[in-house]
Amino acid sequence: MKKLLSFVIILTGIFTFGQQCNIVTPQIYEANQLGDGNVVFYTLPLNTNYSYKWEITLENGMVLSSVEPRAIYYISCDNRVAKAKVEVDNGSCKQTIERIFQPKVCGTAGSGIN
Numbered sequence: 001m002k003k004l005l006s007f008v009i010i011l012t013g014i015f016t017f018g019q020q021c022n023i024v025t026p027q028i029y030e031a032n033q034l035g036d037g038n039v040v041f042y043t044l045p046l047n048t049n050y051s052y053k054w055e056i057t058l059e060n061g062m063v064l065s066s067v068e069p070r071a072i073y074y075i076s077c078d079n080r081v082a083k084a085k086v087e088v089d090n091g092s093c094k095q096t097i098e099r100i101f102q103p104k105v106c107g108t109a110g111s112g113i114n
Contacts, residue, residue: 021093023050028084028099032075037107041071041084043097050090057083059104080104 025043032039041054046069054071056064058079064071075081085098 021090021095023088023090023093023095025086025088025095025097028086028097030081030084030101030105032105032108035108037074037076038072039075039081039105039107041086042069043086043088046070047090050088053087053089055085056081057085075105075107077106080106 024045028041028043030039030041041056043052048069050069052067052069052071054064054066054068056066056071056073058064058075059082060079062079064073066072071084071086080103081101082104083098083100085096087094087096
């Protein structure tokens with residue numbers, strides 16, 4: 001039986017001096033099939049000239065932070081990811097993307113596969 005994945009994407013942009021923000025980051029993606037319990041969060045297209053500020057919120061409310069273009073964390077299935085948020089900055093404007101995971105996300109190592 002397939003599990004359905006539903007999510008909410010919230011997109012906001014902060015503009016400088018009325019300029020249009022040209023950051024193209026339609027949504028947050030995640031990959032958790034590496035077999036080691038890690039989950040990677042990323043946006044497409046990935047632009048190495050941008051700066052990224054990630055906040056990954058777990059079920060228990062703990063927040064993991066990263067400033068890497070891709071945020072990689074070991075995620076236990078006992079405390080899954082409920083929400084991911086990233087602020088992308090191209091130097092002249094910022095855009096924030098948020099994704100709420102349903103079902104919540106965890107790594108695929110060991111007995112955590114559900």
